[in-house]
Amino acid sequence: MTTMSGLFLGRFQPFHIGHLDGVEQVLQDCASVCIVISSAHVCHMADHPFTGGERYRMVKHAMLDLGIEAERYDIIPVGYNHSTPAFLATVVSFTPPFHRVYTGNPQIMSLFSSWRYDVLPTRSQLTSGKVVRQKIAAEADWERWVPPTTAELIRAVDGIRRVKLLQQAANQGG
Amino acid sequence: MTTMSGLFLGRFQPFHIGHLDGVEQVLQDCASVCIVISSAHVCHMADHPFTGGERYRMVKHAMLDLGIEAERYDIIPVGYNHSTPAFLATVVSFTPPFHRVYTGNPQIMSLFSSWRYDVLPTRSQLTSGKVVRQKIAAEADWERWVPPTTAELIRAVDGIRRVKLLQQAANQGG
Amino acid sequence: MTTMSGLFLGRFQPFHIGHLDGVEQVLQDCASVCIVISSAHVCHMADHPFTGGERYRMVKHAMLDLGIEAERYDIIPVGYNHSTPAFLATVVSFTPPFHRVYTGNPQIMSLFSSWRYDVLPTRSQLTSGKVVRQKIAAEADWERWVPPTTAELIRAVDGIRRVKLLQQAANQGG
Amino acid sequence: MTTMSGLFLGRFQPFHIGHLDGVEQVLQDCASVCIVISSAHVCHMADHPFTGGERYRMVKHAMLDLGIEAERYDIIPVGYNHSTPAFLATVVSFTPPFHRVYTGNPQIMSLFSSWRYDVLPTRSQLTSGKVVRQKIAAEADWERWVPPTTAELIRAVDGIRRVKLLQQAANQGG
Amino acid sequence: MTTMSGLFLGRFQPFHIGHLDGVEQVLQDCASVCIVISSAHVCHMADHPFTGGERYRMVKHAMLDLGIEAERYDIIPVGYNHSTPAFLATVVSFTPPFHRVYTGNPQIMSLFSSWRYDVLPTRSQLTSGKVVRQKIAAEADWERWVPPTTAELIRAVDGIRRVKLLQQAANQGG
Amino acid sequence: MTTMSGLFLGRFQPFHIGHLDGVEQVLQDCASVCIVISSAHVCHMADHPFTGGERYRMVKHAMLDLGIEAERYDIIPVGYNHSTPAFLATVVSFTPPFHRVYTGNPQIMSLFSSWRYDVLPTRSQLTSGKVVRQKIAAEADWERWVPPTTAELIRAVDGIRRVKLLQQAANQGG
Secondary structure, X not given: OOOOEEEEEEOOOOOOHHHHHHHHHHHHHOOEEEEEEOOOOOOOEOOEOOOHHHHHHHHHHHHHHHOOOHHHEEEEEOOOOOOHHHHHHHHHHHOOOOXXXXXXXXXXXXXXXXXXXXXXXXXXXXXXXXXXXXXHHOOOOOHHHOOHHHHHHXXXXXXXXXXXXXXXXXXXXX | OOOOEEEEEEOOOOOOHHHHHHHHHHHHHOOEEEEEEOOOOOOOEOOEOOOHHHHXXXXXXXXXXXXXXXXXXXXXXXOOOOOHHHHHHHHHHHOOOOOEEEEOOHHHHHHHHXXXXXXXXXXXXXXXXXXXXXXXXXXXXXXXXXXXXHHHHHHHOOHHHHHHHHHHHHHOOO | OOOOEEEEEEOOOOOOHHXXXXXXXXXXXXXXXXEXXXXXXXXXXXOEOOOHHHHHHHHHXXXXXXXXXXXXXXXXXXXXXXXXXXXXXXXXXXXXXXOEEEEOOHHHHHHHHHOXXXXXXXXXXXXXXXXXXXXXXXXXXXXXXXXXXXXXXXXXXXXXXXXXXXXXXXXXXX | OOOOEEEEEEOOOOOOHHHHHHHXXXXXXXXEEEEEEOOOOOOOEOOEOOOHHHHHHHHHHXXXXXXXXXXHEEEEEOOOOOOHHHHHHHHHXXXXXXOEEEEOOHXXXXXXXXXXXXXXXXXXXXXXXXXXXXXXXXXXXXXXXXOHHHHHHHHHOOHHHHHHHHHHHHHOOO | OOXXXXXXXXXXXXXXXXXXXXXXXXXXXXXXXXXXXXXXXXXXEOOEOOOHHHHHHHHHHXXXXXXXXXXXXXXEEOOOOOOHHHHHHHHHHHOXXXXXXXXXXXXXXXXXXXXXXXXXXXXXXXXXXXXXXXXXXXXXXXXXXXXXXXXXXXXXXXXXXHXXXXXXXXXXXX | OOOOEEEEEEOOOOOOHHHHHHHHHHHHHOOEEEEEEOOOOOOOEOOEOOOHHHHHHHHHHHHHHHOOOHHHEEEEEOOOOOOHXXXXXXXXXXXXXXXXXXXXXXHHHXXXXXXXXXXXXXXXXXXXXXXXXXXXXXXXXXXXXXOHHHHHHHHHOOHHHHHHHXXXXXXXXX
């Protein structure tokens, strides 16, 4: 069996079924997945409503709920980086060794490819963070687009009200 | 009489009559106000034309002009912060203790509320920084929207020409 | 049974038996432990030889080796912070909620106490990171002072040679 | 003959014939030019496709190709700065003394003027970085808008594919 | 009468009678003093025990206690800066215009002189921050070396215990 | 003939004959050398007296004085980096491609080796920056330890007085 490890990068604002689909795709190819929460330091903004810790819990709870063994996944929040190359180097430095990078983000593709990493596209077609945030703000049937554990956490941190408040502000131009 | 202290946050680009209204509102509720100049490190940009020091002087001159006693106000410029939580912690760490946060900014509301601060809305309806900058750029009757001390300072630093130059650049797409 | 969660902070250069002792102490008191790897961004220096990712693996492998359930621990690397208050806020923001802070570091005690966290001392008397690094550099019976999984990882990354090289340089004054 | 030195600032994404025109303008006025590559730390983004090192080579190769003597030019990449004033101070601190600043950027004009530097406008009308990036993405006759050495470097780093990938992502909203 | 303004820089860990002496020296020469609290972002460390906000209050309370008019002084905390030149530029940018720099720190002298500021030495011989911190840690007649308002504030924030804890840690090698 | 390029890293406080020896060693092995000025953002401190720009000029003037062709060398100042991995990535990103790293610094050796770069030691035995700074401070026959162009520049920026002032301060404990 493969012993490869895959890196899966995302902001997870919030962690939705498209992300879960991506994680499962990596675990079909690889023995383990390292899930990197990027922009972990940004929160309480319209496009970044949840904290790094809240997003860590969304991912962790999904892994526990799916019954994935602890050996098969790591979850690493990566915060502030002052430059594009610093971001790459921090991700590499904070994580266990990986053999492939899975991402739907063309900037990440371009960056990691230029450092000779093997990059595979995983932009799940199921949904996007932006769409999910808009559904939450509209309280419009958003729960089916996130794992049940994400929905539970959003309620627990009073997240619907938070997303609504931040979206309204953004629409008004702050 | 109350001994509460209120925190009043704003960018003050420039300090206008809506801000002054906010400060007076805090001083009606509280024994003292701590006025935090946020984004103090950003200047000479279309949406951030004035330096931290220029904005400090706008606020200080308004306080002196109103004859508010030195015991009743503090003015603290807060510059660069690499993350949302770092911003909150820096504000708390740089200021005297406060019991309430007054702000019109939904991001600040959301952030300070999540750390269990008591937050009160103060978005004055009088005007906004954006509108005042546009009036300055157009030299369109802008002086009535700022305290006289702000108008004086803007003239003293050749601010009308500066705002005009920076706005034109922004309109041309830089 | 308790549902409290404890925060356990350390640099883990390397993760040694005193740290393991600390983690076990937290797990006796609390339902779960959040292990924060501080200064995760510093490596390849005499007092900081291992990368954030290497230290993450030291801690993770120890948890797996002890058979601790995934629900009971989290491991969060925290990197660069530009200020003391920013460090506290980043730790709080990147982690699940916690009820107590366990640390042997007086600066961390002082800092978290000043923000009204409940802080408990855990400076294990078993050993210290400095002593372990010196033993590694001297190849002097160092393995008994670290969990077997740490020893394995240090060998796998050619860590003895690295520690030796960096210590010599420091002794020579760089 | 003059012994003045001129500072010429730009992002050079990529270095095009308008920039070359600017450098030549400075060299008509001054004994030497110091070419500062700003935002050197940003790359692999739609508006910032090339690395600091790639842009350094674009400028260096153009100077060599024109046969300008090494005494007459310096090329200094300037990366991350956390604030507007820090940017100015870093530029001043990293470069040989200069007597004039040449720039087409109104923010740079406003900033350096406010520190009492002599600023001269050089927005060449020939083209802009944005237009050149769009032509590269469309593979539309872009080579005539850059020096031959820039075209060669863009091909050598597989830059057409990179610009295309990053532009598509930006158009899709990332 | 003079309309000059003097800049007075210090860390104020804590604000002691030597600092007060310095401020009074500036106010003999100048119409006003701008007191800059440097390293405002560092606290809860052996050599930096007090927060920026606590030091702000030490200075402010001393000014109020002396009855100095609000027109004659400003107090500006300056936090993190990523470089030596950035520090200078931030100080200049955050403060009202000044004509002279007063400091006892040779690095500050060297730096500001190199940017052509007029620098005057003010290393008061009365005491130093280091000596005062040692006296506080030893509870050895420390109060006579600080203004009464500083002593009051140190007691109010339980500062003696803090300084003691941090000094012990530093002596033990942390 | 070889087309290899070598990276040569140093702080150059100041650029001395040991550094020059190192550059010549690289040029014997390689077609070109990229000279990286590290810690370019630190200056006016006892161990870092000269600015990035002053050190750039020291290196550039030495290259011109030796008559080395412009094709064969590049000089790149690298300033602030918030982490060890970010430093490596910034160096790689700001420079033309290189095939080997030449350095006398064990931390740099360890870091670049861990990223699989080919690292060669070049700690010239001729002298060290520390020794040269001490000789300058003592005005003790220092000129023979630096290239004539370095000596000239140090005099031109009044560097002897600067080094003396900063060294005295360091000896007094600041």
